[in-house]
Amino acid sequence: MELAGLFYPPYYAVIFSNIRTEGDAGYAAMAEEMEKLGSEQPGFLGLDSARSGVGITVSYWRTLEDLHAWKAVARHQVAQRLGKEVWYESYVTRVAKVEYEYAKPTAS
């Protein structure tokens, strides 16, 4: 259990809020695969994820171009299509530019 750290703005956050459909239907394996593949992309900074009823995953990216490149990766496009058609009852994706950040413990 660990939080994504400080990444020194400006950078981008993709806030993905969602409600899952019933059953797994391949979801868990793909989620794991996408977390690994995503973390290997250029410009990937980190990720926070939690689910309790609603799921929220926030990924952090150095630039808008980096997150667009990840969105276009072929295997990720398969995952996005299955997400829309099978795994998610509903979702909202927001792309936001981080302007400032602070933390406890205070960053050195």
Place this chain on the structure above:
Amino acid sequence: MELAGLFYPPYYAVIFSNIRTEGDAGYAAMAEEMEKLGSEQPGFLGLDSARSGVGITVSYWRTLEDLHAWKAVARHQVAQRLGKEVWYESYVTRVAKVEYEYAKPTAS
């Protein structure tokens, strides 16, 4: 179980990722109070929240001034101080400007 809707950018997201300390120590009651009080503030748009190990709460605000005003509300300042001193082992707060958003089902 419901997701915050679409709010038509630009607007602001406050991404609060955290790890709780052990025990309640008044946390649950204050969290409920802050969710109610926050939702009554000018410029408040909505909120998504989930916890599974890591907690993530994302609140949405019309302007930076609106979220700064909420941060300065006296009762919220008490909650922030107790959060830092008692309830959170660690946290990161990020303030980000939402540039675009999309959803399933597609907004009409």
